Amino acid sequence: MTASIPIPAASKRALITGITGQDGSYLAELLLSKGYQVHGLIRRASTFNTGRIDHLYQDPHDPDAKLFLHYGDLTDSSRLVTLIEKIHPDEVYHLAAQSHVRVSFDEPEFTGNTTGVGTTRLLEAIRMVGVDCRFYQASSSEMFGATPPPQNEDTPFYPRSPYGAAKVYGYWIARNYREGHGLYAVNGILFNHESPRRGETFVTRKIARAAARIALGLDKDVYLGNLDAVRDWGYAPEYVEGMWRMLQADEPTDYVLATGTAYTVRDFAQFCFDHVNLDWQQYVKFDESYLRPTEVDALIGDATKAESLLAWKPRTLALQLSHVMVDAELNRARKA
Incomplete structure (x- = not known):
């Protein structure tokens, strides 16, 4: 190459x-x-x-x-x-x-x-x-x-x-x-x-990685910013x-x-920690340094046009996605 x-x-x-x-x-x-x-x-x-x-x-x-x-x-x-x-x-x-x-x-x-x-x-x-x-x-x-x-x-x-x-x-x-x-x-x-290939500083990968490592006794907690932000995750x-x-x-x-579904960062954290039988509230900490100077409260997409003209439709929603990402992090941590 x-x-x-x-x-x-x-x-x-x-x-x-x-x-x-x-x-x-x-x-x-x-x-x-x-x-x-x-x-x-x-x-x-x-x-x-x-x-x-x-x-x-x-x-x-x-x-x-x-x-x-x-x-x-x-x-x-x-x-x-x-x-x-x-x-x-x-x-x-x-x-x-x-x-x-x-x-x-x-x-x-x-x-x-x-x-x-x-x-x-x-x-x-x-x-x-x-x-x-x-x-x-x-x-x-x-x-x-x-x-x-x-x-x-x-x-x-x-x-x-x-x-x-x-x-x-x-x-x-x-x-x-x-x-x-x-x-x-x-x-x-x-x-x-x-996906499991998301950069480690992005919030979904950060949460999935933390849930897996905490479940394995490798970390103790994770610091996040705005838990109320609503996103459409595919x-x-x-x-x-x-x-x-x-x-x-x-x-x-x-x-x-887009998927047309809406979940908060809090929801995604709960999905990830539930997958490893942990209470997310015991491990997620707030850090204001992760807040943006101007927040984006809610992004929820309407992909009707793509579905109509391209026959494209999402199949994996946030709950299943969180499980895919946490399982990948568990495998990474165990191999390491």
Whole structure:
């Protein structure tokens, strides 16, 4: 998996930015299973961050190899142009971002530069090279922010964080390239979707990990912020299938992916701790440092359009999802 290896011909090529993240890893699995040649953009760093896709490794010298990684960065326009020209993708899935909402308050400029303007750089690279491809923009339910639920494709945006604001910029720039340059560009407005591959600092993974480790006697408690926040939680592998379906449609448009269900952070904590026969109230502690300067009270999506036009429907809801995540954490802890 290296950019120095010549790229063989293939029937369909996909480029995934953010391939080492939760969604990127599941999407790579899905596309490989469909026979795609998959190219992933990764940032050069002093340590490897490919843990989520190591199981997909293929020797790039193998003539049958289908997975290739390329170094690059969303802040480097010239490198993006070079990669688009070299890979010549049929589909581009733009998932890379500074994606932690709380961190975006501490690093607003960096968040805007990568999550927002980075999208422009990638779209402009596609336009400049002139490649005929389909583009997926990873939009977010955080764009709705303070707008009351339920939220769908016609709901006004009211972001309540630098991350949400950057995603609104990315959404509109994708629509501008669709309407102004004729690019097949789609915004997937995904509500919260989780899995055992979620980053450890995200609240669902944090809770699931704590429940498992406390049950095994490895930890004593866990500190959380706003327990009253209401979210619509789904299962990441199902959502990346929705991404793929969006780019197979005849015409480009924008879609919400969501379960339409509402649970608080408190509910999710109870689900996780109940699964290991513990009372969550004995172990969950409050820490105000985890509160956002501006809170998003409730995000509940309406995915009627995706169900109607893409035949996409979520199958895994919050209770089952919590069990999947806690079981994965139990297995991790026991192996360690």
